[in-house]
Amino acid sequence: MKNFEIARAFEEIADLLELKEENIFRIRAYRRAAQNIESLAEDIASVATRGALEQIPGIGKDLALKIQEYLKTGRMNDLEELRQEVPKGVVELMNLQSVGPKTAKLLYEKLQVDSVEKLEALARAGTLVGLPGIREKKQEDILRGIELWKKGQERMPLGKALPLAKALVAALKDLKEVQEIEVAGSLRRWKETIGDIDILVASSKPAKVMGAFVNLPGVQEVLLQGETKSSIRHVEGIQVDLRVLEPGAFGAALQYFTGSKQHNIRVRDLASRKGLKVSEYGVFDEKTGGRIAGETEEEVYEAVGLPFIPPELREDTGEVEVALEGKLPRLIQLSDIKGDLHAHTNWSDGHHPLEELIEAAYRKGYRYMIVSDHSRSQTVAGGLTAERLLDQVKKLRALQKRYKHFRILAGCECDTLADGRMDFSDEVLSQLDIVLAAVHSRFKQSKEEMTRRIIAALKNPYVNILVHPTGRLIGERAPYEVDLEAVFQVARAEGKAVEINSSPQRLDLNDLHARRAKEMGVRISIDTDTHFLDHLGNIAFGVAVARRAWIEKGDVVNTMPLQGLLQWAHRGRKKRA
Ligand code: DGT
Ligand code: CA
Ligand code: CA
Numbered sequence: 001m002k003n004f005e006i007a008r009a010f011e012e013i014a015d016l017l018e019l020k021e022e023n024i025f026r027i028r029a030y031r032r033a034a035q036n037i038e039s040l041a042e043d044i045a046s047v048a049t050r051g052a053l054e055q056i057p058g059i060g061k062d063l064a065l066k067i068q069e070y071l072k073t074g075r076m077n078d079l080e081e082l083r084q085e086v087p088k089g090v091v092e093l094m095n096l097q098s099v100g101p102k103t104a105k106l107l108y109e110k111l112q113v114d115s116v117e118k119l120e121a122l123a124r125a126g127t128l129v130g131l132p133g134i135r136e137k138k139q140e141d142i143l144r145g146i147e148l149w150k151k152g153q154e155r156m157p158l159g160k161a162l163p164l165a166k167a168l169v170a171a172l173k174d175l176k177e178v179q180e181i182e183v184a185g186s187l188r189r190w191k192e193t194i195g196d197i198d199i200l201v202a203s204s205k206p207a208k209v210m211g212a213f214v215n216l217p218g219v220q221e222v223l224l225q226g227e228t229k230s231s232i233r234h235v236e237g238i239q240v241d242l243r244v245l246e247p248g249a250f251g252a253a254l255q256y257f258t259g260s261k262q263h264n265i266r267v268r269d270l271a272s273r274k275g276l277k278v279s280e281y282g283v284f285d286e287k288t289g290g291r292i293a294g295e296t297e298e299e300v301y302e303a304v305g306l307p308f309i310p311p312e313l314r315e316d317t318g319e320v321e322v323a324l325e326g327k328l329p330r331l332i333q334l335s336d337i338k339g340d341l342h343a344h345t346n347w348s349d350g351h352h353p354l355e356e357l358i359e360a361a362y363r364k365g366y367r368y369m370i371v372s373d374h375s376r377s378q379t380v381a382g383g384l385t386a387e388r389l390l391d392q393v394k395k396l397r398a399l400q401k402r403y404k405h406f407r408i409l410a411g412c413e414c415d416t417l418a419d420g421r422m423d424f425s426d427e428v429l430s431q432l433d434i435v436l437a438a439v440h441s442r443f444k445q446s447k448e449e450m451t452r453r454i455i456a457a458l459k460n461p462y463v464n465i466l467v468h469p470t471g472r473l474i475g476e477r478a479p480y481e482v483d484l485e486a487v488f489q490v491a492r493a494e495g496k497a498v499e500i501n502s503s504p505q506r507l508d509l510n511d512l513h514a515r516r517a518k519e520m521g522v523r524i525s526i527d528t529d530t531h532f533l534d535h536l537g538n539i540a541f542g543v544a545v546a547r548r549a550w551i552e553k554g555d556v557v558n559t560m561p562l563q564g565l566l567q568w569a570h571r572g573r574k575k576r577a
Contacts, residue, residue, distance in 0.1 A: 001043045001044065001045070001217070002043075002044055002045060002071060003043065003167075004164070004236060005070070006037055006044060006067055006071075007035070007037040008034070009070060009076055009079055010030045010034035010037070010063070010066075011034045012079060012082075012083075012091070013076070013078065014027045014031045014034070015094060016079075016082040016085070017082070018094065019086055019090065019091065019094065019101045019104060019105060020082075020085070020086075020101075021102075029063075032057075032351060033056075033058045033063050035058075035534075036058050036532060037056065037059075038163065039163070039534045039537075040056065044067065044071070048067060048068060048071055053067055053068070057532060057533065057534070058351065066078065087114045088114075089113075089114035089116070089118075090104055090105075090107075090108045090113070090114050091104075092115065092116055093108075093113065093116065093119060095149060095476070096116070096145035096148075096149050097141070097144070097476060098141040098144075098145045099145060103133075106131060106132065106133070107119065107128075107131075110131055111128075111131070116146060119142065120146050123139050123142050123143050123146070126139065128142065148475065149475070151475065152193075152474070152476070154195075155195050156193060156236075156238045157192070157193055157194075157474050157475060157504060158190065158191065158192050158193065158194060158504060158507070159503075159505065159541065160236070160504070161187055161194040161197060162187060164236055164238070165183050165187055165199070165240075166183075168197070168240060169181055169183060169199060171217075172212060175208070175209065175212055177203045177204075177208040177209050178202075178209060179201075179202045179203055179204075179247050180200075180201065180247065181199065181200070181201050182199070182254055183197070183198065183199055183200075184200050184257035184258045184259075185197065185198030186259065188311045189258065189260065189312055189315070189548070190311075190312055190544035190548060191548075192474060192510060192511070193474070196238060196239040196240065196241060197234075197239070198240075198241050199240065199241070200244075200257055201242065201243070201244045201245070202246070202247040202250040203245075204246065206227055206228060206244035207227070209242070209244050210230045213232070214230055216232075218234050218235050218236065220233045220234060220235045221233040223239065227244075228243060228245070229241065229242070229244075243257065245281075247295075248282075249282050249295070250296075251294055251295050251297045251299055251300055252279070252281060252282040252283065252295075254297050255267075255297045256280035257280065258311050260314055260315050260316065262316035263319070263320070264278075265316070266320040267301075267304055267306070267320070270305060270306065270320070271283065271303070271304040272286075274305065275287065276303065276304060278300065278304065282294030283300055283303040283304065305324070306320070307323055307326065309328065310331055310547065312331065312544060312547040313547075315548075329550045330552050330553070331546075331547045331551070332543060332546050332547060332552055332555070332556055333543070333553075334539065334540055334543050336553045336559040337526060337543065337556075337558060337559060338367045338558055338559055338560065338561065338565075339361070339367050339368035339369055339407075339558055339562075339565075340366065340370060340528050340530065340536065340539065341372070341409070341411070341465060341525050341557070341558050342370065342372055342467055342499065342501070342527030342528060342529045342530070343357060343361075343370055343371065343529065343530035343535075343536075344372065344374070344413070344529070344531050345357050347371075347373045347382070347384060347388065347392055348373035348382040348383055348384060349381040349382050349531060350373070350530070350531045350532075351531055352533055354392070356533065357369070357530070358399060358403075360536060361536065362403060362406050364536060366406070367406060367561065368406065368407040368409055368562050370409040370410075370433075371392065371408065371410065371411060372411035372412055372413045372434070372436050373412065373413065374413055375389070375412055375413065375414045375415045375422075375423035375424055376415075376423055376424070377417065377423045377440075378415055381440075384412075386428045389424070389428065390428065390431060393410045393432065396410050397410075407562050409433040410431070410432045410433045411433060411434040411436060412429070412432055412435060413436045413438050413467060414435055414463070415438060415439075415441070416437050416438060416439050416453055416454065417441075417453075418441065418442045418445065418449075419453065419456075420452060420453040420454075420456025420457060421456070422437065422462075426460070426461070426462055429460075430462060430573070432462070433566065433569065434464050434465070434569050435460075435462045435463050435464050435465075436463075436466075436467045436499075437454075437457040437460070437463045437466050437467065438468065439453070439454065439471055439480070444480070445480070445481075446481065447481035450480055450482045451483040451486050451487065454469075454487050455487060455490045458487070458490050458491055458494050458496050461572045461573050463496065464568075465498070465499055465525045466487070466491065466496065466497070466498045466499060467501060467529070468501040468506050468508040469482075469484070469487065469508060469509055469513070470482060470508050470509065472506065472508055472510075473505050473506060474504075474505055474506070474507065476505070479508075484516070485516075485520075488516065488522045491523075492520055494572065495523070495568070495571060496572075497524060497557045498522055498524060499524075500524060500525070500526045500527075500546055501527060501528075501529050502526060502528045502529070502538040502539050502540075502541045502542025503529045503538055504538060504541050506529070507541060507542075509545070509549075510545065511549045514545060514548075515548075515550055515551075517549075518549060518550060518551050518555050523555065523556070523568075524551055524556045524557070525556065525557050525558055526542040526545075526556055
């Protein structure tokens, strides 16, 4: 599949245009196209053959031609020309937090900085200070950005690794030699970043499977090709390990290679107390050497005296103890989600008309769907004025007439201003069904200021959900400083929810924070922050974070039926009105 390559080419064009300070809408169009191509389930070549490229959201005539050019020739002329103009390393600089196109250009022109390494050396030596617009503080920010970037390079975000792993599995699973195939490792546990991808296959003809694996498209280098294990380096920048096992031991192997290592150590301890030995080949009686389990994971856990422990919990953070007491949480499931409470339309920075968003949510089987565009202060994201917002509410109410047993919720992702006031008056907010509070500016406030600001928002009687509570972007932007304990306390006291934002770039709250929120009795909302219709599917990432956080259905507001949800949302309003 050329999907990834083409998406990457469009991303690169967008980066290069950004360096040249070209039209922002053109740049966004490329990024949008890249995202949509990346999340496409179908091979883009077959979309092209069907003549349906322009049906991909964000792909017009011009981009469709570029895709065809790439499919035919393996290159894009426009991209090649842009590459001539700017060195590759300069583009890379823009991936750093606090280095935008202006700074990257400046650094290149004044100091010939064309790599992150060079920039790091200069920043460490203090040489950046004195360039136009660069003071001590900015230099420190750049160094911090470099640290964050380095960490991001080592591990791949889940949102990128998962579709890649799925594509690899899809390419192997139809081989007649493959009896079973599963993804294991950190990916099966849904960790937010992935060190390498682990794939397991059950087969009695390992050599054939290995041969197919090392010859998959996208293999950059074969690191190891053996009888039972092979490893490759993928062009996307991650190692992939494939292990082939005999079918009778597949469950034991799946248990072993799902990890985590710490969890496995605990399982082995329990086993040895029973005179058993656990390995990737099965559970064995230490005395007789006879195998007593191995075909399924359930069987392995049962043999050592445990109920099945879901992969998301296998981190040795208490799950083994709780399992022994028979008190494992009944984790929330994807099918428990009854609607999405955070989504954008093209009224602000979303891509689709609101009618299409609503129809897509309805078809997904949801019982309700919010429209929550940005508020007026978010000018870069096309934030709505109060007037436009109320106009939108009217349109939603009219659109509602087309749907039965499905509710369109009027909402807003309302900015929390620097001093803690909301971007809209209570009077405007009172027209909405659900109000989200967000921080989108002044990220660098002190911890005290930021905490006060967010608490003030939570105390507004019309605010229901604090969205992306820490503002982090994985590998790109560190969370802002905020006292989450204090925030959670107020959220609990006020009966407000905090969000697990399912966007793979955010996953905010993360698993640890979400677990803490749950422990403190704070309600959770799991939402997608959809900007493109495809993003509705990201809800799986949010549910996975929730599961890693030990969260159950009853903790999550958008598992409630509509009436319950609205009662919860409007309780605070009546009390104070
Ligand atoms: P990653 O790749 O860093 O995101 O994390 P994992 O958990 O996927 O780790 P990885 O790929 O090194 O190994 C996959 C699983 O295999 C790991 O979760 C547990 C198991 N495993 C690997 N090496 C050992 C080991 O030396 N002892 C035990 N008990 N298990 C191991
Ligand atoms: Ca791994
Ligand atoms: Ca591995």
